[in-house]
Amino acid sequence: MPPIGLSFQYKKLIDETIETNRAVIFGDPSSEEVTKIKEVFGQLGSDYHVFGIDTVADPQTFNDLLQSKAPHGRVPLVFAMGKPIGGYEDVVKSFESGDLGRLLKPHPYDYDLIVIGGGSGGLAASKEAARLGQKVSLLDFVTPSPIGTTWGLGGTCVNVGCIPKKLMHQSALVAETLHVAYEWGFAEQRLELNHFWNRLVQNIQNVVKGSNFTYRVALRNSNVKYINAYGTFEDEHKIKLTDKSGNESYLTSNNFLIATGERPRYPDIPGAIEYCITSDDLFSLPYHPQKTLVVGASYVALECAGFLRSLGVDVTVMVRSVLLRGFDSEMAEKVGQYMQDEIKVKFLRPCVPLEIEERTPRSQTQAGVLGVKAQLTDEGTIFTEEFNTVIFAVGRKPCTDKIGLDKIGVEVDKRGKIPCVNEQTNVPNVYAVGDIVQDKPELTPVAIKAGILLARRLAGVSDELCDYSSVATTVFTPLEYGCCGLSEEKAIELYGEENIEVYVQHFTPTEWSVAQKPKNICYAKVITLLTENERILGFHYLGPNAGEVTQFTSLALKKNCTKAELDSMIGIHPTNAEVFVYLTVTKRSGKSSLQAGCCG
Numbered sequence: 233m234p235p236i237g238l239s240f241q242y243k244k245l246i247d248e249t250i251e252t253n254r255a256v257i258f259g260d261p262s263s264e265e266v267t268k269i270k271e272v273f274g275q276l277g278s279d280y281h282v283f284g285i286d287t288v289a290d291p292q293t294f295n296d297l298l299q300s301k302a303p304h305g306r307v308p309l310v311f312a313m314g315k316p317i318g319g320y321e322d323v324v325k326s327f328e329s330g331d332l333g334r335l336l337k338p339h340p341y342d343y344d345l346i347v348i349g350g351g352s353g354g355l356a357a358s359k360e361a362a363r364l365g366q367k368v369s370l371l372d373f374v375t376p377s378p379i380g381t382t383w384g385l386g387g388t389c390v391n392v393g394c395i396p397k398k399l400m401h402q403s404a405l406v407a408e409t410l411h412v413a414y415e416w417g418f419a420e421q422r423l424e425l426n427h428f429w430n431r432l433v434q435n436i437q438n439v440v441k442g443s444n445f446t447y448r449v450a451l452r453n454s455n456v457k458y459i460n461a462y463g464t465f466e467d468e469h470k471i472k473l474t475d476k477s478g479n480e481s482y483l484t485s486n487n488f489l490i491a492t493g494e495r496p497r498y499p500d501i502p503g504a505i506e507y508c509i510t511s512d513d514l515f516s517l518p519y520h521p522q523k524t525l526v527v528g529a530s531y532v533a534l535e536c537a538g539f540l541r542s543l544g545v546d547v548t549v550m551v552r553s554v555l556l557r558g559f560d561s562e563m564a565e566k567v568g569q570y571m572q573d574e575i576k577v578k579f580l581r582p583c584v585p586l587e588i589e590e591r592t593p594r595s596q597t598q599a600g601v602l603g604v605k606a607q608l609t610d611e612g613t614i615f616t617e618e619f620n621t622v623i624f625a626v627g628r629k630p631c632t633d634k635i636g637l638d639k640i641g642v643e644v645d646k647r648g649k650i651p652c653v654n655e656q657t658n659v660p661n662v663y664a665v666g667d668i669v670q671d672k673p674e675l676t677p678v679a680i681k682a683g684i685l686l687a688r689r690l691a692g693v694s695d696e697l698c699d700y701s702s703v704a705t706t707v708f709t710p711l712e713y714g715c716c717g718l719s720e721e722k723a724i725e726l727y728g729e730e731n732i733e734v735y736v737q738h739f740t741p742t743e744w745s746v747a748q749k750p751k752n753i754c755y756a757k758v759i760t761l762l763t764e765n766e767r768i769l770g771f772h773y774l775g776p777n778a779g780e781v782t783q784f785t786s787l788a789l790k791k792n793c794t795k796a797e798l799d800s801m802i803g804i805h806p807t808n809a810e811v812f813v814y815l816t817v818t819k820r821s822g823k824s825s826l827q828a829g830c831c832g
């Protein structure tokens with residue numbers, strides 16, 4: 233009996249070899265039958281891989297495991313496109329009937345899959361499809377922002393989203409730590425710190441450029457043909473490529489994956505496009521933004537406002553209605569309250585911009601002066617205030633309007649999002665993942681997961697679907713907010729107030745005590761369903777390291793965990809995440825949710 237570890241290792245090796253090669257011949261490379269099989273693949277013009285069984289330490293165990301995959305064949309054993317073909321005679325039979333040819337080249341197109349868009353979803357899908365033996369090309373093209381900002385391969389996340397945002401947020405956290413360095417025993421006196429915007433931007437851009445290069449290399453190593461061109465559909469199997477010099481060419485493909493993402497919207501008011509910037513420009517802005525207005529109140533707006541203020545910028549946020557629409561409103565208000573009270577972000581609310589006027593033009597090295605006319609909508613007051621930089625963070629527009637979807641009949645909704653069933657559009661060979669898909673979270677890990685699983689299904693090696701439920705997320709505001717599942721409002725709407733329980737707890741991180749930061753500002757909330765044994769419906773956490781704290785709440789929700797199961801955990805002390813283990817105060821009880829001690 234072979235060791236279990238060896239069988240496991242061989243099984244994995246066999247599966248991976250079958251999965252990652254169009255055709256694979258297991259056998260003795262020098263045998264006459266293997267030579268003849270190679271000739272068959274040669275005639276079909278197909279790639280193949282020969283795996284010499286005698287190269288493994290225990291050929292007998294390996295052979296037994298192999299035979300269990302194709303019981304009717306004998307070595308040499310052939311697999312094509314993940315399917316068992318059999319031994320030499322089976323290969324010849326399949327070749328003569330045309331079945332093998334159809335299996336290996338089932339279509340007359342240049343590629344099995346062309347992916348349009350080299351962001352989170354497109355990169356992940358293309359590499360996985362190629363790893364599984366598909367012939368894949370990926371097109372990526374960045375249309376410059378209105379002020380001319382452009383970037384490299386990797387899409388929003390790497391260039392103008394998650395990564396540079398998280399790095400600026402980290403710089404803000406460093407600033408916060410340095411401000412209390414004295415209390416932690418460093419320095420003779422409190423530090424008066426200057427922040428050098430250009431140095432931070434340069435360092436972040438170096439990281440981004442490094443990632444652009446890494447992605448190019450990864451595509452090459454994965455056998456994905458990367459083309460830096462803008463793709464527009466000609467018909468459902470043909471795409472036009474336009475490169476940056478305007479040269480046009482065409483490619484055909486059996487399947488297409490649209491992963492073109494979104495770009496920031498500008499409001500339809502005078503001066504918005506001409507004089508203002510968006511998150512597409514902020515992370516490479518070549519000058520200090522100085523006095524800044526951020527318009528919008530969701531993820532992008534509050535995150536940008538937060539790190540800018542912590543880096544010393546004078547920041548005002550113009551809020552049209554609510555903070556963080558769609559999130560738990562109590563948590564969202566606490567996010568805003570902290571920004572206002574603790575780091576001194578100014579809020580104009582409810583307020584909308586009406587017109588932007590340029591008073592002094594910006595240069596490559598210096599912000600300009602802009603006159604912003606706006607209206608406080610409650611009272612109707614119209615006012616004008618000067619800012620040096622105006623950032624619009626008023627939502628994002630799917631990049632689906634200029635790619636010829638009308639030509640091939642792919643449906644889009646009125647926002648430009650693509651309705652899909654399991655990532656398939658209404659045109660059967662055209663798929664979509666990422667931010668452009670209707671009613672799905674606009675988050676990098678969502679695009680990646682959907683892309684990888686789709687690639688596996690297209691290659692025929694899996695039928696696993698993407699489960700978009702219970703996706704955890706974090707808003708990287710100065711006090712971070714992480715959550716998963718339903719907000720309190722949504723839970724009430726779906727189940728009725730009488731059927732839900734809301735557990736809450738304010739707390740003060742231990743690490744805040746030395747620097748005398750405010751007490752009981754951090755907050756945790758868990759919502760349960762009374763009619764189902766207190767099944768947990770939502771986790772909400774406001775405090776340091778929210779992303780790290782909330783990641784695993786997704787698993788608890790997917791597994792339908794109950795409050796009793798949550799309570800059965802033993803905490804890690806002293807941490808902030810342990811707050812979830814000790815939740816006893818319900819909103820209904822009217823008892824105080826303020827933390828008294830910390831150790832029992």
Ligand code: FAD
Nearest residue numbers: 349351352353373387388393463492493666667674675676
């Ligand atoms: P994208 O990453 O946008 O990639 C699309 C690519 O396709 C782009 O390179 C585009 O130029 C290219 N393209 C478009 N049209 C064509 C065409 N016709 N031909 C060729 N190429 C084309 N998510 C998180 O999970 N965590 C975060 O912390 C986070 N922070 C964010 C911060 C900001 C400021 C922003 C704006 C977004 C943030 N997101 C975050 C969201 C995340 O960036 C997106 O959900 C993710 O990038 C979506 O991936 P995608 O593949 O759908 O599209």
Ligand code: NDP
Nearest residue numbers: 499528529530531532533552553557625626627674706707
């Ligand atoms: P959202 O669509 O989520 O929010 C748009 C904001 O702009 C809302 O506050 C909206 O207000 C406001 N707004 C819209 N139009 C106007 C207008 N004409 N004048 C004034 N205000 C206006 O967009 P975001 O760009 O913030 O985020 C897009 C997506 O990117 C998010 O859904 C998220 O999935 C992803 N993202 C994720 C991050 C993360 O994971 N940490 C970070 C950043 C982005 P109102 O509520 O009144 O409509």
